[in-house]
Amino acid sequence: MSTDHADVVRAYWAAAEARDWDAFAATLSPDVVYRVPQTREVVRGREAYLRFNTEFPGDWHVRVDRVLADAQGAMSRTTFTVGGEVMTGLCLFTMDEQGLVAEVEDWWPEPYERPADRAHLTELEG
């Protein structure tokens, strides 16, 4: 099952990048729930989630960096580009019994300053 879940996640992102919304919908459970815990946003159901993606603002592009999967679901790290901005996205997926995406938890970590109280413990690179 774990290989299947990774394949579903790769198909999900490939369809999103291609704006192939039929292929994208085919990866989703009818009752899919999407959450952005950082904003407390939630989108419930395949139709609403398709609309969220098709109408999402900006000419965004997504590249898959890494996918991990197990018997329950999967996670992906992606590089998301919109305008001149480049962000890392981390998604956790839970699949239903048919192997379709039942839950998506979408995380967007932003840059921050290294806290002074651990500056003696780390170096800076890049």
Next chain:
Amino acid sequence: MSTDHADVVRAYWAAAEARDWDAFAATLSPDVVYRVPQTREVVRGREAYLRFNTEFPGDWHVRVDRVLADAQGAMSRTTFTVGGEVMTGLCLFTMDEQGLVAEVEDWWPEPYERPADRAHLTELEG
């Protein structure tokens, strides 16, 4: 291998929470590299990484919410508590040939306001 990698990650977190630094060190490759991409911090080598953890500021506690693993590594979602603050941590692990932690990529997403241009596409919960 993938089950082993999940076990190593669970042992890593259990040892960190218990401040059992011998057990923690036993999960690490001698050449482990730890990175916080959001701050560009890096810590290289087992000794430096042990010091980073043993001297990390605050009376922190960590609970493992979810672990996924594959042949290359693993990821974890944890709930990290320090003082009154509760944060979600997302870690990506890459293991060496001995199944020890060779790379850690540590992500700390922070709450943010829902962007106005997608407010018509989501609900807020919680």
